[in-house]
Amino acid sequence: MGEIFIPERVYNTVMPSRRQFLLAGVAGPLIAATPKYDLIVQGGRVIDASQKMDRVADVAIYGGKIAAIRPRITAAGTSRTQVIDAHGMLVTPGLVDIHAHLSDPKLPPGALLGDGVTSVVDGGSCGADNVDELVKVVQSAPNRARILLNISRGGLSGGKELLDLSKADPVAARSAIERNREWVIGIKARLSRSAAGENDLEALRKARMAADPLRVPIMVHVGNTASPLPAILALLRPGDIVTHMYAPAPHGMLDDNGRVLVEVREARRRGVLFDFGSGRTEHWTWDVAERALAQDFAPDTISSDMTLAGRSDQVLNFPNVLSNFLTLGMPVENVIARATANAARAFPEFRDYGTLRVGATADLAVLEVRAGDFGFVDNYKTRRTGRRKLFATTVLVAGKRVS
Template sequence: MKRRSFVKSALLGLPAVPVANRLLGAEAGTDLLITGGRVIDPASGIDAMVDVAVRDGIITSVGRDLFPNALQIVDVGGRLVVPGLIDVHVHARDAELPPAANFSDGVTTLVDAGSRGAGNIDSIIRIGEAAPNRLRILLNIGMYGNNPGGRSEFLDGIATGDVGMARAAIHEHRDWIVGVKARLSRGVSAERDLQVLKRAILASEPFGIPVMIHIGDTSTPLPQLLSQLRPGDIVTHMYAPTPNGILDDNGRLLPEVRAARRRGIRFDFGNGLNEHWDWTVAEAAMAQDFPPDTISSDLNVPGRNAQVFNLPNVLSKFMVLGMSPGEVIACATQNAAATFSEFSDLGTLKPGAIADIAILDLAEGEFDFVDNYGGHRTGSRKLSPSRVYFGGVAAL
């Protein structure tokens, strides 16, 4: 009697076919078995052709030839099976790009990085409530966040970056807010980047949550900004080439930047669209052993159709820069989970973890990748999303 039923159709987005032996599966205690894939789980050191078993939304085991009687068996045909991706820098504020779009990219957890502030936080919480995946929020220290509909973030009122209001918003919405965002570029904070950063740190302090700073073209040199940060705080747009980035005029990594990493400051990529990175800075940093802790998309509506596209595409750029599939997956799973204490049971396929699982294609060929300045590189491998599970349940 054939007890194994492969559900290849699921990979095409079709509904999973119920298998005949449901009762046998229930006895075996496995709801879902993902088989036929290359499992990469950096947190547990696994990179092997093994199965993943799920019961009640939790990973129960990872290994060879598990439970042929599972209720549903999905053969992923050699694709990568990785923990649900965690994107620590996204903008989920627009109806045209709901969290559901990130979800279909394999992103089971996304962090909206400063789209909204204390004055309009409710709108992003509503988006999070409707999301099919897990949305968390970095509160912008600017009262109305970025892209707030005609208001500038700080130039028309650093006074609106009010510490008391930010603290009240965090207190009220602590289950949603996991950190504070401070955009320090001159176009946002003018010459007052240090003042903005100090306010963000003050707002975060009572809650023990990190601050994420957005660098590139700041008025203050980066070492001075870094000196304000505490272990666990995050620098995004780490490869910004504009004045006051991580390199000196000769392309050498600033010693203060390496020292900051040593004392626990985290460095995030943040692809985005405008003046956030170019290949030459990333290549110089990688050559000096300064890879990202986390690789994030900074995805917004225009990024959906240019440069960024989706998080697996952004991860692929770091394979061009010399990282292995396992290393790039670590940046969007294990390392991203370690960025926020709220994510401690995410970013891994270890037994007992929430069954957030992404199935990715790893194609070989010739692929074009672009930076924020029109610079191109050709890569030989490209990751793209295929299928995703949130708490063991497949995305529609």
């Protein structure tokens, strides 16, 4: 029995009326009755940039997949369909955070589920010498967790991992990726002075040597680097990711007059992605973000750079990070796109996520936009008050409610 597909599970056995049968048409389903669903998320504003959707609708889920999105979906009379009331809420794909840190046992990937984060990428916590432990963590995570391997063999190791350039080992990195190819989906190189000293460009060249034969992207952490940003961008290829894009001078993305550098625009044109990467120290200011946004240079993706320390300072949770952009005046649908469809598109491994397309895995978040006076801070403790803040209220992974 177990393997046999039972149509009753999908459709009521009630025979269709002649009218229903005719309406179903020649190419329509054989039995045109009310479909059964496991779960219906009702009445929310469905925002899904992957299919340019932004409208009030119901989302029906069956067998862990998105089964339908329509204005009114009714559950079959006798079915045990679960209903989640999302009136007044946003219904989005499960959030995708492409830069977080997952190696601290006190902050496992599953801890982020309650924030709506159903897919998450560790941004270089570990290197070739210690990644196997982290692979075990992501393998057993209840959300879709993947890893960017630090080009330095020991990973972060106190944050000075590239001061000794001999630790950047492309051969070791390549073999670590090859033995964990399903879980390690790219390379991370942290290039700020505190991590790499004067070695930024040379370390990035080593990252290239590891990444290129395997055709995986490199995420570079910029801000306060020894080399100017254009010199770093010159070494990046389409699909590579610049995180901490709104880091202030020295060597940020703006010139002395606050204009976005031509080299930065040129890098975007050829397919280099720019990521927010909130974090807590030296990674962004309201001023840089505001000037860049005013010049139409928004992030491709918004990420948290979440750490255990960030959990209680500045970063707090992913919806809080996203809410910074509401405070900066970005429309909510554009904010959501950058934490769902855009973020999933950054990695081929996330192709089935960040979307509510019919047939896709039903990772979904119900978000509330609360109105009030909320405090937000940049990495230099400059405070701003925002009038709206996002909160995750319900989270589904493969159609199962996890929060």
